[in-house]
Amino acid sequence: MLNRGPTLNTRTVLEIVRKYSLDSAGVEVTSLGGLKKIGGQNCVLITLPNGDQLLIDCGKIVGDDNFEKEKASLYPNFDAINFDRLVAVVLSHGHYDHILAIPKLLELRGEREIPLLILATPVTFVVLEKVLANAGYKADQLSKLTTFQLLNDQQSIGRFKIEAYPVIHSIPGSVCLVIEACKKRIMYLSDFKWMRNNWIEYSEAQVLFEKLARTNIDLLLMDSTNAKMEGQTPSVTRTRATFERILTAEKYKDRRIIIAMFSSAFEDASDIAIAANELGGRQCSCRGVAMSFFFDLFGVLGDQSHYADGQEVIFVTGGQAEKTAVLNKASLGQSDWLELQPSDVVIIASNPIPGNDVNIELMVSRIKTIGCEVITTKESPEIHVSGHEMIDGLKRATETIQPQRLMPIHGDRPSRVQLGKAVHSTNPELDVLIVSDNEPIVI
Ligand SMILES: [Zn+2]
Numbered sequence: 001m002l003n004r005g006p007t008l009n010t011r012t013v014l015e016i017v018r019k020y021s022l023d024s025a026g027v028e029v030t031s032l033g034g035l036k037k038i039g040g041q042n043c044v045l046i047t048l049p050n051g052d053q054l055l056i057d058c059g060k061i062v063g064d065d066n067f068e069k070e071k072a073s074l075y076p077n078f079d080a081i082n083f084d085r086l087v088a089v090v091l092s093h094g095h096y097d098h099i100l101a102i103p104k105l106l107e108l109r110g111e112r113e114i115p116l117l118i119l120a121t122p123v124t125f126v127v128l129e130k131v132l133a134n135a136g137y138k139a140d141q142l143s144k145l146t147t148f149q150l151l152n153d154q155q156s157i158g159r160f161k162i163e164a165y166p167v168i169h170s171i172p173g174s175v176c177l178v179i180e181a182c183k184k185r186i187m188y189l190s191d192f193k194w195m196r197n198n199w200i201e202y203s204e205a206q207v208l209f210e211k212l213a214r215t216n217i218d219l220l221l222m223d224s225t226n227a228k229m230e231g232q233t234p235s236v237t238r239t240r241a242t243f244e245r246i247l248t249a250e251k252y253k254d255r256r257i258i259i260a261m262f263s264s265a266f267e268d269a270s271d272i273a274i275a276a277n278e279l280g281g282r283q284c285s286c287r288g289v290a291m292s293f294f295f296d297l298f299g300v301l302g303d304q305s306h307y308a309d310g311q312e313v314i315f316v317t318g319g320q321a322e323k324t325a326v327l328n329k330a331s332l333g334q335s336d337w338l339e340l341q342p343s344d345v346v347i348i349a350s351n352p353i354p355g356n357d358v359n360i361e362l363m364v365s366r367i368k369t370i371g372c373e374v375i376t377t378k379e380s381p382e383i384h385v386s387g388h389e390m391i392d393g394l395k396r397a398t399e400t401i402q403p404q405r406l407m408p409i410h411g412d413r414p415s416r417v418q419l420g421k422a423v424h425s426t427n428p429e430l431d432v433l434i435v436s437d438n439e440p441i442v443i
Helices: 010-021 068-074 102-109 122-134 199-213 237-248 266-280 289-297 326-331 357-370 391-401 413-426
Strands: 028-033 043-047 053-056 086-090 117-120 146-149 153-157 160-166 175-181 184-189 219-223 257-260 284-287 313-316 345-348 373-375 405-409
Touching: 053 175, 086 102, 086 160, 102 122, 117 122, 122 289, 184 391, 199 391, 219 391, 237 266, 257 266, 257 326, 266 284, 266 289, 266 313, 284 289, 289 313, 313 326, 326 357, 345 357, 357 373, 391 413, 405 413
Parallel strands: 053 086, 086 117, 117 146, 184 219, 219 405, 257 313, 257 345, 284 313, 345 373
Antiparallel strands: 028 043, 043 053, 153 160, 160 175, 175 184
């Protein structure tokens, strides 16, 4: 029998955490949220021995703020932040589970003489501006925020050196970050995948990770969203081909096609829209507040006025059966944006996030009752490619970056343990830190 090295269990995990907590003069890393579920309130605080602090990402679970009981659990726990010593917030990308709690952070921070620096790439900053405007921050207040535009860039803020490198994810402007302070290098590899389109992107990521490996990464914090999924995240080529088949299928020729997907996956939507325009002369549109925001912001659909020959393609939100999203409300006959017709073909182009499965099944059954044909990733897995890397890709990233320690983030405990076990199978010496939110580790 092969010796696979020690398995990751709670006892070894606790020992590891204790080991890194002994040296209280080191750099402290604390997750303030995001370790309980996927799509959580991702937020990591770095505290130096002198008390200076830096925050990485500041997400919120998209929920209903009107439910007072639920409200507190939607946000990171900001108790560990000393607002007099917080020098900057660095954002990895513009998804809501990484930026939506910024207005709350500013509210708690209150008036301070020195403005808080927020570092983000231009795309992320555009999304953030909208988030801040929605939260009631006016232009003159926004000007108090100092923004750096990170991209293959280095910034020194106080004792922190911050490096940002582009990575592939489902929203443009995504970066991985390396924070250097007190001679420690902490890499934050948030949501990413090796490639979206082709192997050129794969090799570029390989070169980047090898380069960072040579700089000695003390701690790697890495996304574990898809740790339970076997294999490596494929390119979007197969998704394009599948949609081309659907759009040209004889049986769908005279039927309206409704596509539910994440509003931020607008690059995928753009590919589908081009195929719909060119192959069937179908006009494309989108419905829903979040989707309209992203589609307008990035000009996803372009000029659709030339395409009116075929039946319409409509992009909507609600693939996760979210309470207020267009598709869910349409399935209940309660949407102002969309009225489903029996002849519609409804494509749900996202994998169910654990916890949403039951609601999605109920929604699908309501849509079928209306008479629509429904295609999900269960019947046709090729209609969606995740923006997150799967277990083989995560393992490969760890092997390439060669960190001293790995702390899986962005996921429930089973997903993070799964990632730990996978990297241990080939590298039993690597310390894997499975911690809880608000449990600091010191390196
Ligand atoms: Zn993301």
